[in-house]
Amino acid sequence: MKKVFLYLLTGSMLLLAACDKRMATADNQPEIINPGTNPGGKNPLPDKPVKAGVQGIVSDENGNPLSGAQVACGGILTTTDTHGAFIIPEVTLQEAAGVITIKKSGYFDGIRTISVTGAGKLQYIQVQLLPKKAAGVFDAATGGNITASNAQFIFVPNQVLNANNQPYKGKVTLLYAPINPEHPDFADIMPGDLRAIDINNAIVGLKSYGMMALELQGENGEKLHLDGTNNVTFKLDIPATLQAGAPATIPLWHFDEAIGLWREEGSAQKIGNSYVGTVKHFSFWNVDAKFPVVKFKAVFQDDKGVPYPNIKVTITRSQEISSSYGFTDEAGMVSGDIPSHEELTITIEDKCKDIIFTRKIGPFSTDANIGKITIARGLQLTLALHGKIISCSGAPVKTGVVNISVEGISYRAPIINGNYNVAAPRCSNNNAVEVIINAVDEGANKMSTIRQQLAPGDYTRDMQACNNIQPGEIKLLLEGKAYEFNTISDSIRFRTSNDSSTRYQITFSKAQPSLNKGSWVFYTIGLGSNNYSTLNLNVDGVAYYGSLNTEVTATGGPGEYLEGSLFGNVYNYSTQAQVPISGSFRIRIE
Known part of the structure; x- marks a missing residue:
């Protein structure tokens, strides 16, 4: 399950709007410098399709698993289970930018963009959905001002349309969710992977100074939209730790859900400790500085050569307090885009959120593959399984795979000379859970499945694959x-x-x-x-x-x-x- 390495630069976002005497009003709107727009230009990424798998965990704003969320990817639909887990074993994706969309009533859509790491590889993602909360109500005919937790919005008269593109008559509710770049789960919350298309149609990385999700709703719960002609003026607080170095003018970016990338569209001005700008349509919006990127790869394994799957990898810029996050795949690999020409620090967290590895890397002027990195395994932090798999005749299985499922997430390891070795990351305070172990003899088309309650630790489980596998x-x-x-x-x-x-x-x-x-x-x-x-x-x-x-x-x-x-x-x-x-x-x- 190869997982794109997302370069996500973090900061912080104030929960209360700053008191700035220069706040824009409907009668005193600021002049906005527009460096150019690319609202729907050509996607510069290659459109090569590839068949791969996708699995992951979906949670709510408190980190609790969300069951019954609909997951859409490459035309395939599935739903999350009681653990918030889902899996799509095979689907056709765009190799450079595969898009997975998660929907749940009462929440803004969760969207993740991945760089598919190879045909047949099972990708891993984590997505945290944001609840749709009312920031305020205004009359569509007269417009109005809305003050949210960390932002303000100015609507002009008659700029809201219904589904038939006719002026809406009645009260309009602004549904709003701030996306805090300093949040520890920022990588799970924000849409895409912070790759973007700038006004020169080039792929760049983004450093976020604030992000927001916006939607308009009518009196009967119907979805409304802006007319695309008149501006909505917004004021967004700059994160406290980023205020001193915040650029005077910064590009605005909207999220293009069709291709899973951010697009540069307009700019915002720094006024006091806030950014002020205008937008003509609602979606996810982002105020970000851009930087050039190179591709990066690394593989993490334990001292026995067993991959570290689904563990968190963080990269921090030497001159920033901001960091990036990604997750290893089933082979322990992490890959994606990172800043070029900068010294970086790479750290690894276990499932208890303790750092188990750190190292300086870079700077890189070209694509970088730093190879395999070995980290000694703590047995209390993994559920490790190994053993022998024999055929119906008692001979070692020559070609096959062992699959294990832990709380809805799948892990797998090849059978080599009748032996397998697989580990699932856990935390030392995890209780015993049901683990499903499935051994498959691919040469004989046979299998065997057992269920056991297991806590973190090291276990030997030998199995005989002797049941017929029938095609569905x-x-x-x-x-x-x-x-x-x-x-x-x-x-x-x-x-x-x-x-x-x-x-x-x-x-x-x-x-x-x-x-x-x-x-x-x-x-x-x-x-x-x-x-x-x-x-x-x-x-x-x-x-x-x-x-x-x-x-x-x-x-x-x-x-x-x-x-x-x-x-x-x-x-x-x-x-x-x-x-x-x-x-x-x-x-x-x-």
């Missing part, structure tokens, strides 16, 4: 045409959710053509008939939706199979008619 499949008959999805050539994924209405979700998609895909929600997977389920389907460019009856003939726990048949009617969005659908399914439960 979904067969559908729709409007006289047959469609088939299987785990040999396509993607089928079973997930458990803790949403109040959704209990199980299956996502499936064809490798080719990419338009053929679907999302299927089950409310029960018990044996019997009339098990209610809903299906969203897109085949041959036509979208369908409907509620289905199912006959479940086989079920079980993780590693076993959900089998049965389905029938019912679905709505054809193209013809606006109800059409019959039937089929069968065999899906491995995870």
